[in-house]
Amino acid sequence: MAASPILFDRELLRQRLLRALRGKPVTFLLDHVATEMVDRLSVVKRSFSVAADIGTPSGALRKLMRDRKLAETIIGVDSLAMSGVRADEEALPFADGSLDLVVSALSLQWVNDLPGTLAQIRRALKPDGLFMAALLGGDTLTELRQSFASAEAEIEGGASPHVSPFADVRELGALLQRAGLALPVADVDKLTVRYATPFDLMADLRGMGATNALIERRRAPLKRGTLRRMAEIYADRFSDGDGRLRATFEIVWLSGWAPHESQQQPLRPGSAKTRLADALRAIELPAGDKAGD
Numbered sequence: 001m002a003a004s005p006i007l008f009d010r011e012l013l014r015q016r017l018l019r020a021l022r023g024k025p026v027t028f029l030l031d032h033v034a035t036e037m038v039d040r041l042s043v044v045k046r047s048f049s050v051a052a053d054i055g056t057p058s059g060a061l062r063k064l065m066r067d068r069k070l071a072e073t074i075i076g077v078d079s080l081a082m083s084g085v086r087a088d089e090e091a092l093p094f095a096d097g098s099l100d101l102v103v104s105a106l107s108l109q110w111v112n113d114l115p116g117t118l119a120q121i122r123r124a125l126k127p128d129g130l131f132m133a134a135l136l137g138g139d140t141l142t143e144l145r146q147s148f149a150s151a152e153a154e155i156e157g158g159a160s161p162h163v164s165p166f167a168d169v170r171e172l173g174a175l176l177q178r179a180g181l182a183l184p185v186a187d188v189d190k191l192t193v194r195y196a197t198p199f200d201l202m203a204d205l206r207g208m209g210a211t212n213a214l215i216e217r218r219r220a221p222l223k224r225g226t227l228r229r230m231a232e233i234y235a236d237r238f239s240d241g242d243g244r245l246r247a248t249f250e251i252v253w254l255s256g257w258a259p260h261e262s263q264q265q266p267l268r269p270g271s272a273k274t275r276l277a278d279a280l281r282a283i284e285l286p287a288g289d290k291a292g293d
Helices: 010-022 028-043 060-067 114-124 142-156 169-178 198-208 224-238
Strands: 048-054 071-078 099-105 125-136 182-195 245-257
Touching: 010 198, 028 060, 028 099, 028 125, 028 182, 028 245, 048 060, 048 114, 060 071, 060 099, 099 114, 114 125, 114 169, 142 198, 142 224, 142 245, 169 182, 169 245, 182 198, 198 224, 198 245, 224 245
Parallel strands: 048 071, 048 099, 099 125
Antiparallel strands: 125 245, 182 245
16 A cells, blocks of 8 residues: 655644744634534534544643533543643554544644544544544635745746645545545535735734645745735735635534444445335436437
């Protein structure tokens, strides 16, 4: 099996996140996701004994889960050990079948081997255990990505990545099935945040610890002319009537269950007792015929 490509400098990610948390962290996006996640978990009519929060870059999610009494024990796991067990998301410290619930908010998009991490989560779940996560999706910061690419191509004759690539919802949904999770669900929530300038957006990204950490990122500083042109393109293409600029954050929600015999199973091919045409009261035509022929 081919090794997963190494896209992200995870040590640099850790350093930037730690700097953001020790300074003035920007938490509006994480707060939104944490609130939405506990709302989604509250709909699940289950009691969870042992839960693990994988990589969420603060204790906000765990606090809300404790406040809502969503699990008896909640273990925080992240590479900074700010409040919990220190471990990398790519090497989880759990025994097989030891967890009833695994959650993660705005962390797994930075994992180089996401299929491997999902497989570890699947093994760590007890039968009928639940996995739920929120990741940044492919349309996140599309405005900033396009503006940088256009400005750099125009001013410097080429473009390098300034915004991390993120997977789309179809790819992520397929990874749930590949990991062996049952009843997989993937859906998208898009948030539009407005800024006075692109530089205000970039300041917020620094406050989230979410600036570009690609291995193949450009190391030399951008020219002032390129930055100025990027801001002009952004304002020209992505401003509202009042002059404020749009920034998209796409949140992909994933959930799936460790298989268990009690779960709903798909019917075997050919086992249906009622034909679809009969159920719909439709006229079934032979292959190749058209209605009205």
